[in-house]
Amino acid sequence: MGSTKISLKLLVDTKSKKVLFAEAGKEFVDFVFSLLKLPVGAVVKLITAETMNGSIGRLYQSVEHISASYLLPNKNRADLLQPKVLHPDARELLLLQGKGQGGQVPESGSGAGAAAGSPPDKFKLYTCAGYCATAAMEAKAACPQCKQSMATEVELVLPSAAPPQGQAASSSSSGDEERSGYVKGLVTYMVTDGLEVTPMSAISSITLINKFSVGKDVELAEKYACVGMDEGLGLLRAALRSDTVLSDVFLAKKNVK
Structure with a gap:
């Protein structure tokens, strides 16, 4: 941060x-509104399971501690414990960035999970070197068309990050600021x-x-x-x-x- x-x-x-x-x-309102887009797993990771009321914290710890031998071989517990946030740049969540180091979740059932309070990971997409009309959420996937590894990261652009149809993109910082987040500035x-x-x-x-x-x-x-x-x-x-x-x-x- x-x-x-x-x-x-x-x-x-x-x-x-x-x-x-x-x-x-605008900055504070964008931040509190952006909390609604956090996946449940990202919320637990940010505030730590031990401090949560209710049962979600215990559910998180169950996934964290269960032995890898009980998980399907094509499933990664990090998908549940470290869910990615669908933001092109996550500017609205800057207040929550930098907490911890975002360590990887071990695949053994040792119980040493993600670093408490680590920031949510940004959602990424990958394509193959030939830029076929396919995309994957993991760099390990193989392109169904050319069979090459899909390891080339491509930019994810959400509709809210693009200028309105028929309107040229503004090069000014104020224009960029007005298009980011959720509410209008100067209010x-x-x-x-x-x-x-x-x-x-x-x-x-x-x-x-x-x-x-x-x-x-x-x-x-x-x-x-x-x-x-x-x-x-x-x-x-x-x-x-x-x-x-x-x-x-x-x-x-x-x-x-």
């Missing part, structure tokens, strides 16, 4: 230690404690403040937070088990000022 950081402005009730909402830009978004995302407006923020304040003694204050890799993982973990995600991540840890 490097030094990637996203700034948030939080409206906090200092008495109840709760976040009412955050004012966020401020309101993200509630439970990760409801709407465009920010004076009416919506006042309505939410009034609804929260009715019948309560509240003391509201603006605070600022930086979202990096640790906070990104915290948001993913909290989103799976809590309705007060922003409060859990930014007020439990003293990283607001």
Whole structure:
């Protein structure tokens, strides 16, 4: 991830230690939206099976520990434990990159699985040296047409990464930024404690403040937070088990000022 950081402005009730909402830009909204595209196995790998509520963590560990002698010879446990993410460049997931080294899953049933918290692998496609009209997800496959090894990586372009039909691709960085992710830039978004995302407006923020304040003694204050890799993982973990995600991540840890 490097030094990637996203700034948030939080409206906090200092008495109840709760976040009412955050004012966020495109980068943060793209990140939280991108969490919906993570395969279940990638989620468990990122936040580690031991810290997960429910049964998915135990299911992950079962696959991790089962002896290779029980697996079909043409199956690789890494397909379940290290699923690839269908992103052309995974820019929206940069906050989750660089955690661990992404070690390979051993084929013996020794129980030493993928490195905890390693980033999800990017989805790749391969073709043969003759560029026949075929593609494979593994470089070991043989081309059904020319029988050569399909080891030449080809670029995977999703529709969202391409310019609209009939519109020339823009060479400007702002144009590239506007085509990446999910939401438009130059807009401020309101993200509630439970990760409801709407465009920010004076009416919506006042309505939410009034609804929260009715019948309560509240003391509201603006605070600022930086979202990096640790906070990104915290948001993913909290989103799976809590309705007060922003409060859990930014007020439990003293990283607001």
